[in-house]
Amino acid sequence: MYNKTLALVVLTSAGGLAAQDFTDHAAKHWAYRPVSPIEPPTVNNVEWEQNPIDAFIFDNLQNEQLTPNPQADKLVLLRRACYDLTGLPPSQKQVDDFLADKASDAWTRLIDQLLDSPHYGEKWGRHWLDAVRWAESNGYERDLDKRNMWKYRDYVIDAINADKPYDTFILEQIAGDVLPNSTPESIIATGFLRLGLYDDEPADLELFYYDYYDDIINTVSRSTLAISMSCARCHDHKADPISQKDYYRFLAHLRKLAIPSRIRTEDAMSRTVFSKKEQPELEKKIEAATDQIILARLKSWEAINRILNRAGSRATETALFPTNLRYGFTAETWIDSLPDPDQMDFMAEGTLGDGTIHLARNLSEISRFNNPGAAWAIRGRIHIPVGGRQDFKATISGGGWMYVGDTLVFAKTGSNQIQENFSVDLTAGDHDLTLVVSGARNPTLNLTWVRDDGEIPWVITSTWKNLQSRVTNNSDKGQPEGDDLASAEEAEIASWKQYTPLEHQLKDALVTAAFNGNEQKPTHVLLRGNPGAHGEEVYPAFPEILAEGGYDHPVASEEDARLILARWIASKGNPLTSRVAVNRIWQHHFGRGLVRSSDEFGKLGQEPTHPRLLDWLAHEFVRNGWRMKPLHRLIMASKTYRMSSAPNDRALAVDPLNDHFWRYNMRRLTAEEIRDSILQVTGNLNPQVGGPSVFPTLPEEVLQTASQAAKRWQLDAGPEHQNRRSIYTFVRRSLLDPMMSTFDVADTDVSCPVRFNTTVPAQALAMMNSKFANDHARLLARRIGKSAPEDPFSLVRRGFQLVLGRPPQQVELQYCVDLIESMRQNYGHDLSTALERFSLVMLNLNEFIFLD
């Protein structure tokens, strides 16, 4: 049954609730009813009847005897539109152009221009990333990175910029790998299924699988359907008509998805994606080249092992070989990576005592490897008798890193040779030493430790090298093993030359994405959610309360069950999908959804404040081909969107929470918007769109909170990386960027469609005292200084223009000039430092951080 066809089977009753109950629930609860076409109300107001959104809002306001606020002024509208669509403040030019544009279509053209900007995808992509638990690492002890996860982020940004229909967007993310016409792009989209936590060392394997499914079920059901399926994992949902059986039938759709377990590499969940044209060709080439390398490598290592066996353990030529260090060897690494010895699966281990590093515990271990990289780790203690400068002269083929205690001696990636002297200051005493050498071929090392007093306490020389030199120069020449080694080496070098360029293509083509296992495994209801307690067997089916006609008509299908699920979610008939989508769009324009609980449309959630408008929008959205851009245009063209946010005492008394939208809701900028805006107003934002994530500076205190901070945050020092938009900062689960988290960035572990909005002193401390804030105050001061005459009045005026897009009022001007004067007179600062203090104030203004 599972091999060829799947059946959506007839189910007569679901645990606890009789079929009749479902019908009643469906009739009662608004969210489960189908979206039906609705006519906008007629209102007797010429201005408020033109846009259907306005008609709905105005009609409702009239019923409550509330008056809508007047239109906000032009600068407010410009800032509102720029932030809502791109997450960035308007540039000086945008301000000048828009304020000067008196044409009647100025607003429409502005919206079009912003929707065409690639920054639109970055802003709205981030909203989606919130809903899908975006992060680029697995969490838990190793918290390993997920291979090329950024490609999923770029998929989201590109899809939104291209206004990809939302139904396709969802379909691709849930089932892009099993679509009949799947493309590399649609495969990358399924990174959605892999974004979650991944415990690579689960204590209970069965529980691990069901936690993995639950993460997907929770994310899919909350982000696309706004129902909490996960509540039914252990028992029937307490508030909604979702049975435990529904949960496991939902889960059954996912049973063919491969869930690799206990894999401790960046490639735990990766697969290749070649472009259609290159795929067969490249695969064949890579396979051939890899085979050659592995064959040659096998031969050479077999020869080496025979030499070692014949010669017995033999000391190296140098008497300075450190005998107290341990080594480990593996052939399971990638070429460009700097492996962590705690995560290396050693094929052989031992002490450096006898001067040789063995390659494997036995020959059969050698044939185990299938990656082209190899690495050694050397660990132990180093005794520094007198503190001070130490030199480590290193010649390494490949990359490597070395720590003595907490001091990083060096860390270099790449497959080129390192030949360098590294000097470090070390304190006296015993320290841990960790050294890793990794490379494409047999990594080799020559490391000489030179103490401050010129003594050379030890030298580590590579055994490979010794062997090679023994083969080429001395007694081993002419021995069969020696000849074998020499020719195998030659063959390997030749095969590497073919392989290396392919390897980069290969790595680029790896993505963390979905792939199926061989079979659709059977699914059982798990009693009390316990993986050990199987209840009845269930088959893929949609939640009964939602499946319009689906469940009571058995459908045989050749299609993958996951694809069937995806098609159902992305269908017009699904009462939730379109409502949830338009509600989210409304939420990010107005500060709250028409349904405030935008991830919970069930009974635990909120009723929509404007149910008819919600349905009308949902219907329109689907009618327009599930495209977001027409909806943005419609919303932003409305008078409702353009209202001012000013208070009105009468309206506040009647409707303090603005349930009826008598005004526009003010909002604080998001964490990303705050950082990006600072970069923008100081003129330093790097607007580059897409590409691998970047590692901007994090405070040292924060890096120290990680168990392996220095190795794990490979700082991108260049300004081009430092000043990218926040969406491009690498998101590592175990390391919180304090600037982001204090301003309520989305949590990485669960779907977060509504962010918190807190005000705490830690935010003030970050904005006043941090290096980031002060560095940018200085940059802003410089920018102000460059473009204004050197008198305080002109400088303040310029500062207001740059930061707020408007001139200061008289009283504001006076406050700021007083500040500058006070800094000069009372605190002895020159004008440029005084200007920095003023700039810091500007970046901290409520007007800068809040939108009207």
Place this chain on the structure above:
Amino acid sequence: MPPTPNFCRRMARREFLTTVGGGFSSLALTGLLSQDAFFNALHASTAEGPLATKTPHFPAKAKRVIFLFMYGGPSHVDTFDYKPELFKFDGKTVKVNTFGRGGRKSEGRVVGPKWKFSQYGESGQWVSDLFPHLATCVDDITFLKSMQADSPIHGSAMLMMNSGSIVSGSPSLGSWVNYGLGTVNQDLPGYVVMLDQSGGPISGAKNWSSGYMPASYQGTTFRSSGNPVLNLKSVQNMPFGEQQRIIRSLNHLNQEHLKSRYDNTNLEARIASYELAYKMQSTAPEAVELDKESEETKRLYGLDRERTRDFGTKCLLARRLVERGVRFIQIYSGGAHNDHNWDAHGDLEVNHNKHAGDTDKPIAGLLKDLKRRGLLHDTLVIWGGEFGRQPTAEYAKGTGRDHNSYGFTMWVAGGGVKGGRTIGSTDELGNRAVERPLHVKNLHATVLQLMGLDPNNLTFLHGGLDKRLVGTAGADPIPELVA
């Protein structure tokens, strides 16, 4: 100025419920729990922010918690869980079912405890020679010798001990305490974490994360030297007067901005947050001024000796912080990987001699100092790691022990806990809890209970579920623990 300040206050409460207190989900919470007296008490004064002081469910025995986290997993059979049989079987292979990072095994070579055990105090508690100083405090300590956790693997076990779940994403114990009670000192963080000098534990910030709660409830890392809290001091090193002058200008401008937006309490709150931040800057550093402590006190914590200075300083800071109203403090002994923490897979003796030797005197000093200052009776001190260690050897040679979550020891003191007692026990090898097994959730429930919070009624609505620290099924506190 707002024309009707009372009106604004009422608004602020409602606003909080809808937007601050838990995202929009908390609106639903209001609906569900509006009859719940606790919920009303919890949110009654929240216009001041999420960390405003809240009334507990019932009178609290403990007002604050110091959690001494022995990261890596100390061996219970070498520290407090005296097993005479183990000495006898040293080196012999026995049938025993163990589960650690090396997987499941059904037999193993017994490693006899490497330290001598003696009885101490009037209560006659067993303590090994690893803790000569702590041994003098046993009459104030209750040992929990039958602890169990859901995982014997560091990553998930750390999350279990800190957040009650082996799956990442839940708020940590300190977050729950601050969510339930708020903080009594707005000038200091309510939840402080001090890390080992070798680095953070694995999973880093996830161990003190607020998970699905607002970030205001997450732990703040606190350093024992230099600037204690991130960004507490301006990188400009400016004098207070100058900074005050800057904040004054900022406030003037923000007040101008507020005039036409008088109803927006978020704007007001942000203005107030600068005042608070400024106050924090002047008061928080005072908390770390150890010069004010007498030489005798410093010696008591081992500050006069190189090896105990670091942990001793953190323990002394912990006392100063609890005196200043910090609600929850966690100090890590051990960080990073391998033998930088209690994870004794290799040489048990070297590892435990180091970590016990670094912490014994400071911990004893902390207990004695709290006691003589009258702070111990309402300060709960917890000691333990994420799990214990196996009675058998991990490898063919050597003394290293693998992880063990089937049975291990933790201890608690102060905060309404009866001292000089032992609850629960493991089997004769110390492998598995047999008498009165205590789950990590029972410990968490007890902590909340002692703090005046009902563990089964302290909830946070998330994803459609009323989430609890103790899980959906709930968990009981350990009644016999309470004095």
